[in-house]
Amino acid sequence: MTAETVLFYVFAAVAVVASMLVIAQRNPIHSVLLLIASFGALSGLYVLLEAPFVAVIQIIVYAGAIMVLFLFVVMLLNAPHEETGHDLAVHPLLRPGPLRVGGVLAAALVVELVWALTAHGGESGAFPSGAVSSVAAIGRSLFRDYSFQFEVTSVLILVAMVGAVVLASRGPTGRAR
Amino acid sequence: MTPLLIAQIGLTLFVFVMLLNSAAIMVYVERKVAARLQQRLGPTLAGPRGMLQPLADIVKLMFKEELRPAASDWLLFSLAPIISATCAFAAFAVVPFGGSTTLFGLVPDGLPLQVADVNVAVLVIFAIASMGVYGIVLAGWSSNSKYSLLGALRSSAQMISYELSYGMALASVLVIANSLSLTDVVNRQAGAWLGVIPRWYVFLQPIGFLIFMTAGIAETNRAPFDFPEAEQELVAGYHTEYSSMRFAMFFMAEYINMVTVSAVAADLYLGGWHGPLLPESLGWVWFLIKIAAILFFYVWMRWTLPRYRYDQLMAFGWKVLLPLSVVNLIATSAAVLYFGL
Amino acid sequence: MPALNHYLVLSAILFSIGTAGVFLRRNLITILLSIEIMLNAVNLSFVAFGRALGSADGQIIVFFVMTVAAAEAAVGLAIVISLFRHHESLNPDQFTALKW
Numbered sequence: 001m002t003a004e005t006v007l008f009y010v011f012a013a014v015a016v017v018a019s020m021l022v023i024a025q026r027n028p029i030h031s032v033l034l035l036i037a038s039f040g041a042l043s044g045l046y047v048l049l050e051a052p053f054v055a056v057i058q059i060i061v062y063a064g065a066i067m068v069l070f071l072f073v074v075m076l077l078n079a080p081h082e083e084t085g086h087d088l089a090v091h092p093l094l095r096p097g098p099l100r101v102g103g104v105l106a107a108a109l110v111v112e113l114v115w116a117l118t119a120h121g122g123e124s125g126a127f128p129s130g131a132v133s134s135v136a137a138i139g140r141s142l143f144r145d146y147s148f149q150f151e152v153t154s155v156l157i158l159v160a161m162v163g164a165v166v167l168a169s170r171g172p173t174g175r176a177r
Numbered sequence: 178m179t180p181l182l183i184a185q186i187g188l189t190l191f192v193f194v195m196l197l198n199s200a201a202i203m204v205y206v207e208r209k210v211a212a213r214l215q216q217r218l219g220p221t222l223a224g225p226r227g228m229l230q231p232l233a234d235i236v237k238l239m240f241k242e243e244l245r246p247a248a249s250d251w252l253l254f255s256l257a258p259i260i261s262a263t264c265a266f267a268a269f270a271v272v273p274f275g276g277s278t279t280l281f282g283l284v285p286d287g288l289p290l291q292v293a294d295v296n297v298a299v300l301v302i303f304a305i306a307s308m309g310v311y312g313i314v315l316a317g318w319s320s321n322s323k324y325s326l327l328g329a330l331r332s333s334a335q336m337i338s339y340e341l342s343y344g345m346a347l348a349s350v351l352v353i354a355n356s357l358s359l360t361d362v363v364n365r366q367a368g369a370w371l372g373v374i375p376r377w378y379v380f381l382q383p384i385g386f387l388i389f390m391t392a393g394i395a396e397t398n399r400a401p402f403d404f405p406e407a408e409q410e411l412v413a414g415y416h417t418e419y420s421s422m423r424f425a426m427f428f429m430a431e432y433i434n435m436v437t438v439s440a441v442a443a444d445l446y447l448g449g450w451h452g453p454l455l456p457e458s459l460g461w462v463w464f465l466i467k468i469a470a471i472l473f474f475y476v477w478m479r480w481t482l483p484r485y486r487y488d489q490l491m492a493f494g495w496k497v498l499l500p501l502s503v504v505n506l507i508a509t510s511a512a513v514l515y516f517g518l
Numbered sequence: 519m520p521a522l523n524h525y526l527v528l529s530a531i532l533f534s535i536g537t538a539g540v541f542l543r544r545n546l547i548t549i550l551l552s553i554e555i556m557l558n559a560v561n562l563s564f565v566a567f568g569r570a571l572g573s574a575d576g577q578i579i580v581f582f583v584m585t586v587a588a589a590e591a592a593v594g595l596a597i598v599i600s601l602f603r604h605h606e607s608l609n610p611d612q613f614t615a616l617k618w
Contacts, residue, residue, distance in 0.1 A: 004520065005520055008520040008524060012524075012528045015528070015532060016528070016531055016532065016535070019532055019535045019536070019555050020535055022535075022539065022548070022551055022552070022555065023535060023536075023538060023539035023542065023543055023548060023551075023552055023555075025548075028545060028547045028548060029250075029253070029318065031547070031548055031551055032547075032551065033253075033311075033315075035551050035554065035555070036311070038555070038558075039558065042558055042561075042562060045525070045528075045562060046562075046565055048520070049525070049565050049566060049569045050569060051565050051568070051569065051576075051577050052295070052296065052297050053297060053300070053577065054561075054565055054577050054580050054581075056297050056300040056301055056303075056304050057300075057580075057581070057584065058561075058584075059304035059305075059307070059308065060300065060303055060304045060307055061584050061588065062554075062558070062584065062587070063304075063307070063308060064304060064307025064308060064310070064340075065307070065337070065588065066554070066587060066588055066591045068307075068310055068311075068314070068333060068337060069591055069592065069595060070547065070550070070551065070591065070595065071311075071314055071333075072330075072333065073547065073595045073598060073599060074547060075314070075318055075326070075329075075330065076599070077598075077599070077602050077608070102541060106537075109534065109537065110534070113530040113533075113534070116526075117523065117526055117527055117530060127521065127522065127569050127570055128570070128572055132568070132572065132573060132574040132577070134296075135296075135297060135357055137574050138574050138577055138578060141574045141575070141578055142578050142581065146578055146582075149582060153582060153585045153586075156585065156586065156589050157585065157588070157589055159589075160588070160589030160590075160592050160593050161592065163592075163593045163596065164592040164593050164595070164596040165596075166596075167593065167596035167597055167599075167600050168595075168596040168599045168600060
């Protein structure tokens, strides 16, 4: 076991356990925090994959910006806990029809994933040496080969910004739309 | 165990202890400078000229009772100060504070005076700074008190808003330096123009430096941007409900964050450990002088300027500082392209 | 040395957890968080594939995915806030105003 292997398993375990707890939590604040822990572990995995830029961006954008937004909203809505019990019987996914369809879909997903991962007999070996990890190379590729897509994302961000403001703002009368 | 490894572990411990010390020293300096600015004497009783005052404060805080509001979220309430303090310490790990040294010949290969040399150092500092928000937000929310929550909401909004200008100011320097590594940035500032003016980026980026300092003050929640803890409005903001050592950790984190921002400013704009007169091996003296100057500026600002109103702060951040920093970045990039700096 | 397969299996596990979250939970915020888990699982495969192919493209796609995730979070949370104002609930089963 090299140090890298140990680190991989540690980060992988943290990511998986934290993600499972995210969906097992009743308290949204705890969910958000556990997801941040999971992102931290993923960021460690990116470092192992020799992508330090992605690792840092993961922390800055996901943990530092998007999750703060989530935390903000949870705090703003005063963290309503999920209603449990009273409508458990009518949970739409627990009706027999959806349950069967969902079961088939879940089975299909698992079969597909297992098939995709074992199709090559698990022969994929170690990574080749010489990863592209310099920020300069990524930037060059981003602004040359992907410049059009990059510009399009700016439009996407603008649309999202306008949409968020319009949706969340109260009307001129001060009432929610 | 090679000598280099031992030296590196020693260096890490040294930085940790010195950061703890710097917080204590800053407590003393803050009180002394504040007193002088207000024509008072400040602490005088503990030790010569009151120099043992921080020690007395620490002892007092340690023996205080650890209070916890009954309706608080126990886990997060304990976690919040730890997050704050950890982020404060972690950010300094990638800040270089001197050229490499051989420790009087003990380490022949040379030991860089930096805990970890990362090639995306600037981004790492930025990332850790953005994680620091969580300590404050969680403290505010888990206390289950209205003052704490208001302080936390204010501070997270403030930190997110000023982070953008902070990042833009950083980016302008990086465009000139053409590197994301702080060591490279510092080394590009060695030497002098015309033999007199040091090649510090503050002369190439005067507006960037002002933006960086303003955003830095806002990021560390210092006056005149100290809304998270505005005493007159929010009692003490996010740490209203904290006492004893948990409170001390927030207090310490604030001062260590100040030291880190000053160190980054010294590295990015003031040439780090490069300066006239002193030989290269004594560069850390220059570094300390620069940090001390910036920290004094911080304290001076706090006791000179009154606090802004909250909407003024937000308007200033979004309508003045951010456009200015974007224009600065564009102008810098254009100049670099045109003159091929 | 962990190889490509290790990362892909991990990515598959994370994606399944995210999917399960979307299906099983009845809190809009948790559902949005589960979508983030799924996006991150995909990001991990992209970076791992990019590393295996020795190209920067994997990391660049992650960049775009993050942009989309940010946009999605902003709009999604805005919708959550305005829904909460109307219904005082985060349970998607409550929002049945169009169904009668």
